[in-house]
Amino acid sequence: MTLHQNLIAGEWVGTDGVANINPSNTNDVIGDYARASADDAKAAIAAAKAAFPAWSRSGILERHAILKKTADEILARKDELGRLLSREEGKTLAEGIGETVRAGQIFEFFAGEALRLAGEVLPSVRPNIGVEITREPVGVVGIITPWNFPIAIPAWKVAPALCYGNTVVFKPAELVPGCSWAIVDILHRAGLPKGVLNLVMGKGSVVGQAMLDSPDVQAITFTGSVGTGKRVATASVEHNRKFQLEMGGKNPFVVLDDADLSVAVEAAVNSAFFSTGQRCTASSRIIVTEGIHDRFVAAMGERIKGLVVDDALKAGTHIGPVVDQSQLNQDTDYIAIGKNEGAKLAFGGELISRDTPGFYLQPALFTEATNEMRISREEIFGPVAAVIRVKDYDEALSVANDTPFGLSSGIATTSLKHATHFKRNAEAGMVMVNLPTAGVDFHVPFGGRKGSSYGSREQGKYAAEFYTTVKTAYTPTA
Numbered sequence: 001m002t003l004h005q006n007l008i009a010g011e012w013v014g015t016d017g018v019a020n021i022n023p024s025n026t027n028d029v030i031g032d033y034a035r036a037s038a039d040d041a042k043a044a045i046a047a048a049k050a051a052f053p054a055w056s057r058s059g060i061l062e063r064h065a066i067l068k069k070t071a072d073e074i075l076a077r078k079d080e081l082g083r084l085l086s087r088e089e090g091k092t093l094a095e096g097i098g099e100t101v102r103a104g105q106i107f108e109f110f111a112g113e114a115l116r117l118a119g120e121v122l123p124s125v126r127p128n129i130g131v132e133i134t135r136e137p138v139g140v141v142g143i144i145t146p147w148n149f150p151i152a153i154p155a156w157k158v159a160p161a162l163c164y165g166n167t168v169v170f171k172p173a174e175l176v177p178g179c180s181w182a183i184v185d186i187l188h189r190a191g192l193p194k195g196v197l198n199l200v201m202g203k204g205s206v207v208g209q210a211m212l213d214s215p216d217v218q219a220i221t222f223t224g225s226v227g228t229g230k231r232v233a234t235a236s237v238e239h240n241r242k243f244q245l246e247m248g249g250k251n252p253f254v255v256l257d258d259a260d261l262s263v264a265v266e267a268a269v270n271s272a273f274f275s276t277g278q279r280c281t282a283s284s285r286i287i288v289t290e291g292i293h294d295r296f297v298a299a300m301g302e303r304i305k306g307l308v309v310d311d312a313l314k315a316g317t318h319i320g321p322v323v324d325q326s327q328l329n330q331d332t333d334y335i336a337i338g339k340n341e342g343a344k345l346a347f348g349g350e351l352i353s354r355d356t357p358g359f360y361l362q363p364a365l366f367t368e369a370t371n372e373m374r375i376s377r378e379e380i381f382g383p384v385a386a387v388i389r390v391k392d393y394d395e396a397l398s399v400a401n402d403t404p405f406g407l408s409s410g411i412a413t414t415s416l417k418h419a420t421h422f423k424r425n426a427e428a429g430m431v432m433v434n435l436p437t438a439g440v441d442f443h444v445p446f447g448g449r450k451g452s453s454y455g456s457r458e459q460g461k462y463a464a465e466f467y468t469t470v471k472t473a474y475t476p477t478a
């Protein structure tokens with residue numbers, strides 16, 4: 001089997017490979033991917049440091065052309081790359097292709113942003129002095145990504161980093177190296193100079209840790225668990241570097257008495273179970289007012305029974321497998337915790353077998369949950385959701401906000417008054433009205449509050465805040 005190597009200083013290197021396994025069929029080995037060492041990570045950082053002076057001064061047309069070429073190739077290969085994504089992560093083929101298109105659009109967006117770099121010229125408060133405000137690249141950016149969005153998250157970190165003139169050391173999750181390798185290969189062939197983008201696939205505790213420990217990494221952007229996010233934060237403060245964290249969520253989805261029942265059920269099912277619930281924007285807390293509660297739960301039950309859980313690549317599959325055994329154990333542990341806490345497992349939650357050996361779990365819906373239970377407070381990251389019954393809108397809002405997290409939030413209502421009030425008062429970075437809590441646009445800010453996120457927003461033009469540093473220059477004008 002061909003070994004997919006790491007890219008360091010413009011050369012493909014590495015001899016030691018790790019098998020990338022399909023969670024829908026554990027007999028299916030997608031390929032071998034090199035495992036970088038801490039020394040490889042150090043070499044990648046050195047290469048990025050050496051490449052920075054030239055790339056930071058490169059022309060905007062060169063950056064535009066490379067990012068646009070990458071976008072075009074990703075979009076042209078959307079079916080093949082989408083299939084690779086579904087095969088390595090387990091989301092359905094439609095979701096895999098959709099995410100690949102999103103990655104292409106992200107590169108296209110930042111190709112455009114390269115041509116729109118701008119500053120400001122202001123008068124000084126002193127006579128005959130001009131002030132220029134410009135944005136400069138930060139330096140070597142370390143990118144650490146999780147397994148649940150194998151192409152979109154790498155795209156929304158790598159594209160702006162390069163667009164604004166930074167050089168990159170990129171460590172994808174070891175579980176899903178395939179899409180990351182593919183986009184690095186595309187960028188490399190699109191003409192990136194040696195050392196501008198370095199790929200170091202391997203273990204977080206080794207490769208990621210070497211990045212955290214390096215004084216030559218000026219910024220780290222991270223998406224993943226709260227625990228690792230805290231390590232990134234501590235190490236970054238130690239090195240006085242910029243950092244940006246996107247961590248967990250425990251996103252509420254509120255259903256009010258006046259909701260359109262079918263809109264509410266579709267949005268709740270999508271929020272809780274699509275992409276196998278493995279989204280930081282997923283909702284696993286469905287907060288329902290008492291007038292609609294029983295009808296909503298019954299309709300959810302019918303909808304869940306119609307969901308096909310099977311091989312991600314099969315036509316007709318709605319929910320693919322869980323990503324691996326360890327995540328499956330986490331999901332089933334939380335199902336046991338929910339039962340022990342006194343919530344009622346109303347639907348699903350069983351391990352199921354299919355034609356191929358994979359990590360298949362029937363989506364689980366708890367009812368009679370309270371917001372104090374662990375299943376309502378901790379991120380499960382699987383197809384497991386709980387319904388919490390509340391009296392009215394005021395109680396729903398208060399329960400929705402009673403969480404250590406604050407990434408996304410949603411409401412199903414036909415009341416403009418309640419929708420408007422919720423948009424203003426939900427303690428979350430993103431609010432969805434009559435829409436799922438997950439599934440965001442690629443050109444607008446993404447991020448949260450409280451325990452979910454740290455630092456400036458990702459995506460859209462707001463990404464410039466992280467990937468650039470502001471300079472204010474004063475010059476006599478006369």
Ligand SMILES: NC(=O)C1=CN([C@@H]2O[C@H](COP(=O)(O)OP(=O)(O)OC[C@H]3O[C@@H](n4cnc5c(N)ncnc54)[C@H](OP(=O)(O)O)[C@@H]3O)[C@@H](O)[C@H]2O)C=CC1
Binds near residue numbers: 202205208224225
């Ligand atoms: N908010 C989100 O989008 C996500 C949240 N999660 C949450 O996290 C839980 C665990 O998932 P998991 O993948 O283990 O999350 P991690 O936080 O461990 O992984 C995220 C990334 O960090 C890397 N990493 C791990 N340890 C270190 C370290 N010491 N220094 C630097 N980088 C490191 C990982 O590498 P590697 O995996 O290769 O070892 C991976 O690339 C999930 O169950 C879920 O609750 C997970 C993914 C995304």
Ligand SMILES: O=C(O)CCC(=O)C(=O)O
Binds near residue numbers: 153279280282
């Ligand atoms: O909901 C989305 O579209 C994005 C979710 C995401 O970025 C994540 O789960 O890590």
